[in-house]
Amino acid sequence: MKKMMILCFSIILIFTGGCSMNDSQNGKNGNQEEAVKPKDMNPKDLPQVPAFQDEKTREYMASTREVEPGYYLLESKLKGFTMLFPEDGEYLSRRSSLKGKNKESIGFGSYDQATNILFDGHLTYHSGASYANERETMLDIVRGKNGYKGEFEEKTSDDKVIYFAHMKDVDDDIDRKYNFTYSYFGYVKSIEADNTSLEFAFTFICKEDDKPCSLDESKARKKVEKMINSITFLKKEKLDG
Template sequence: MKKTILLCFSLLLALTGGCSMSISDKYTTKYNNTEAVKPKDMNPKDLPQVPAFQNEKTREYMVSTKEEEPGYYVLESKLKGFRMLFPADAKYLARRSSLTRKNKESIGFNSYDKDTNVMFDGHVTFYKEESFVNEPETMPDIVSGKNDYKGEYKKSSKKNTDIYFAKKKDIFEDIERKYNYSYSYFGYVKSKEEDNLGVEFAFTFGCKNENQPCSLDEEKAKNKVEKLINSITFLIDKKEK
């Protein structure tokens, strides 16, 4: 199983070259009045010179050219169901993304840091009006099955969301490679204001080139994931009842 996981991850690498307002509320309200011309309609020469904007498909999700935090901009789903921080150096992955109906949307993306030789793979799936999101046994089982995980989830609560978080380290002892491990973080974010509304997430960090030094740091990887999932905001929550 571990060998299969590493091979799948290797294939992925080969194919991709002090304020009362909460963090999530900030991403909902700050860009209600953004520039008249959306990033996707602008000349690439006038956009930030980072993959998130220079990649045609990725910039379709970008809300504004303004950097929200150093190295991060704001992404909005095509269904306009949620917003979250998005790494400036990340690119959209078409083969891992889909918009199949009005209540489900998947967005895949990744990035590669040449200085550290670390590859980052991200995948988020938005669910609307799906009853299993609210079921305390079903949703964890779904996420665990996709990530070959048998442990528990750590739950944390914010003003408008509950976050279920798990992590694991895979060591591929049957592979002759110095950097034979990866860190994975996965779980889901559920709305506390709307029933059957949530975002499933899965993030993996690994070393891309086996013949180069790799600076994969577990704490830095975890901090990055926490930044992303804590920024998830459900826009539907803000509609007037």
């Protein structure tokens, strides 16, 4: 129960200071990669949303093209994967790191004042490490990081395997109307690239207790599944280039 209090407090401190990728998302069918990356463009010429107007976040934006309503394409700095990214998401430096050519962590989040929902996301990309291919090792890592002892849903597509779990954490120790947290976590393993995987963890909470909150589990899960299902591991030749 203490976990929620710590998580809620740390997230608030930070903010107060689908389907697999289709051809159009991958730049095919005439949608060529932009000659100038968003990070090199004038902010006035970019979409007027946090993902592009925040200097650090737009370094990860692959294109100014809206892939789906409210979502753009994120590309990791190691060019290891792409994923749909919410337009109101912002990069969190305290939860991000880049370690050589084989490991990258990306933290991001958003706060919707209209719904009073605080969203936190974290991705960790692994490449070239044998443990990334070992199912039980990766699941144990995810379990340990999220305090989870249960099983994972497994979903296989042509290019990846997704291991997915979720929890609702209710903290009865605090006098708070919205004393619950929805968490979704797991990892995605590449089928085509050896020793390549991506951990994910997403959390939703109601930020302000004195404001109405429309946090709905089915909507939260749908948002997470949209992002996770969109993950595409980039081809090795692109990594080497």
